[in-house]
Amino acid sequence: MGAQVNTKSLLSGAEAAVVQFENVGMRYGLGPEVLSDVSFRIAPRSFQFLTGPSGAGKTTLLRLILLSVRPTRGLVSVFGEEVSGISSGALTGLRRRMGVVFQDFRLLDHLTTYENVALPLRVQGRAETSYRAEVVELLRWVGLGERMHALPPLLSGGEKQRAAIARALIARPDLLLADEPTGNVDPGLGRRLLRLFLELNKLGTSVIIATHDFGIMDAYPARRMVLGEGRLKVEG
Amino acid sequence: MARTTSGPGAPEPALPPTLRRNAPLVPTDSAASRSLAAVIAILTFLAGLCAGAAEMVASSAGQWQGSVAQEVTIQVRPGPGRDLDADIARAATIARSEPGIGDARVFSKAEAERLLEPWLGSGLDLSDLPVPRLIALRLAAEPAADLKHLRARLTEALPGVASLDDHALWLQRLSTMANTFVGVGIGIVVLVLVATGLAVAFATRGAMAGNREVVEVLHFVGADDDFIARAFQRRFFGLGLRGGAIGALLAIAAFALAGLLARAARSGPAGDEIEALFGAFHVGWRGYASVILIGVIASLVTGVVSRLTVRRFLA
Numbered sequence: 001m002g003a004q005v006n007t008k009s010l011l012s013g014a015e016a017a018v019v020q021f022e023n024v025g026m027r028y029g030l031g032p033e034v035l036s037d038v039s040f041r042i043a044p045r046s047f048q049f050l051t052g053p054s055g056a057g058k059t060t061l062l063r064l065i066l067l068s069v070r071p072t073r074g075l076v077s078v079f080g081e082e083v084s085g086i087s088s089g090a091l092t093g094l095r096r097r098m099g100v101v102f103q104d105f106r107l108l109d110h111l112t113t114y115e116n117v118a119l120p121l122r123v124q125g126r127a128e129t130s131y132r133a134e135v136v137e138l139l140r141w142v143g144l145g146e147r148m149h150a151l152p153p154l155l156s157g158g159e160k161q162r163a164a165i166a167r168a169l170i171a172r173p174d175l176l177l178a179d180e181p182t183g184n185v186d187p188g189l190g191r192r193l194l195r196l197f198l199e200l201n202k203l204g205t206s207v208i209i210a211t212h213d214f215g216i217m218d219a220y221p222a223r224r225m226v227l228g229e230g231r232l233k234v235e236g
Numbered sequence: 237m238a239r240t241t242s243g244p245g246a247p248e249p250a251l252p253p254t255l256r257r258n259a260p261l262v263p264t265d266s267a268a269s270r271s272l273a274a275v276i277a278i279l280t281f282l283a284g285l286c287a288g289a290a291e292m293v294a295s296s297a298g299q300w301q302g303s304v305a306q307e308v309t310i311q312v313r314p315g316p317g318r319d320l321d322a323d324i325a326r327a328a329t330i331a332r333s334e335p336g337i338g339d340a341r342v343f344s345k346a347e348a349e350r351l352l353e354p355w356l357g358s359g360l361d362l363s364d365l366p367v368p369r370l371i372a373l374r375l376a377a378e379p380a381a382d383l384k385h386l387r388a389r390l391t392e393a394l395p396g397v398a399s400l401d402d403h404a405l406w407l408q409r410l411s412t413m414a415n416t417f418v419g420v421g422i423g424i425v426v427l428v429l430v431a432t433g434l435a436v437a438f439a440t441r442g443a444m445a446g447n448r449e450v451v452e453v454l455h456f457v458g459a460d461d462d463f464i465a466r467a468f469q470r471r472f473f474g475l476g477l478r479g480g481a482i483g484a485l486l487a488i489a490a491f492a493l494a495g496l497l498a499r500a501a502r503s504g505p506a507g508d509e510i511e512a513l514f515g516a517f518h519v520g521w522r523g524y525a526s527v528i529l530i531g532v533i534a535s536l537v538t539g540v541v542s543r544l545t546v547r548r549f550l551a
Contacts, residue, residue: 128257
């Protein structure tokens with residue numbers, strides 16, 4: 001909590017950032033730095049695209065926000081909490097406030113679509129009857145109402161993507177991270193999914209969408225965080 | 237696995253009735269699971285056999301001890317210039333007058349000589365040999381006999397002629413043997429349970445490595461280490477319960493079968509020997525209870541070890 005106080009004092013009264021990076025550097029092992037001196041701030045209820053060529057470090061940046069890797073140098077704060085030396089209990093608490101759509105979906109193949117989407121609520125220890133209606137409603141909304149009993153290996157790429165998005169949204173996260181969420185769908189569905197993210201953003205969720213789909217980025221004028229050669233440039 | 241929504245109060249009638257809702261989070265790899273359950277069943281079976289056998293030896297030894305301790309013997313030796321029959325009568329009188337002695341039976345000369353037959357053979361004239369004579373005393377349940385006092389009185393009345401044997405040496409050897417059997421049995425049961433724990437730890441590490449992605453996804457969707465450990469524990473406890481139950485049932489069936497066979501063979505000459513050695517080949521409720529207890533402990537060990545292994549793996 002002390003870290004939160006520090007962040008607030010730095011921002012001199014401004015609302016605490018959802019994510020804040022200060023001079024963050026990241027390298028894997030002894031390799032070259034994937035990210036160098038990256039500093040940015042994600043405000044509450046904001047919407048931004050994270051873009052850049054393949055291999056520019058988008059996925060690494062998302063992994064840093066997700067706290068699945070730690071920075072080699074610099075400070076990372078998530079929901080006002082500085083994450084170096086964070087306890088595993090606090091880490092779980094922060095992750096429950098995030099929703100994430102992975103580029104490779106990461107659905108659990110032995111669980112049905114319904115069970116996969118319900119997973120974030122199930123791991124919170126909630127009874128199945130308490131969330132059944134919400135899960136079914138969201139599944140129908142993303143067009144998977146007829147596929148809720150199917151196992152992921154039987155879903156098409158687009159269906160898997162929608163299931164992954166539904167899983168990220170079901171717990172109404174404060175922060176949504178999506179890695180190439182429109183990569184496997186036709187442009188029409190891509191725009192529909194973007195509308196879904198915008199709806200969520202209007203309800204108060206901060207959204208970061210990593211993409212190099214300019215069609216999507218041009219469809220909605222939002223802040224663009226452009227990564228190139230490990231350095232970040234913010235546009236808009 | 238499939239749960240139906242039929243029944244009163246199902247809020248979503250449009251849901252497919254066979255929709256599966258709470259499948260185990262850790263995938264059940266059937267081949268590895270069956271192998272682990274089989275290993276646990278075999279180990280539980282072996283531990284159950286050991287425990288039942290140890291219990292049988294302990295209870296048989298207890299029966300022998302009980303019957304041997306019920307009796308003490310006075311030995312009256314012929315001495316030069318002494319009237320053996322008078323000495324015997326005197327010793328018997330002293331014994332009968334002692335409180336706690338229920339009954340005193342004097343072995344006749346012929347009976348005493350018959351006792352020597354296994355060693356000396358039959359048809360010998362033993363009248364010239366100084367064959368000692370025995371008085372078998374049966375101890376009463378109440379009051380307890382003071383054997384030390386009886387021994388002192390016999391020594392005083394018939395010095396160097398009469399001696400009292402309370403079978404203490406035999407009882408001690410019997411008890412040592414029975415305790416050794418029980419100790420070895422407990423040791424083997426403990427070893428088998430340790431082996432079960434190690435097998436489970438190994439299997440859990442394998443399952444964790446094989447399900448690395450599942451664990452990662454669970455972490456990302458907000459599961460804490462305890463939740464993940466519980467998911468693995470539930471799966472392995474189920475396997476342990478299945479293996480433990482099968483092993484314990486097989487051990488109980490083996491004892492029941494051996495008991496039936498022993499009872500069937502009792503009419504023959506071998507049956508007498510088996511009965512002499514094992515009593516009535518009766519494991520008793522304590523034996524069966526210990527077999528069931530081992531099954532339960534094996535399942536608990538499986539659950540606890542898998543949980544600890546997962547916690548260490550995640551840490």
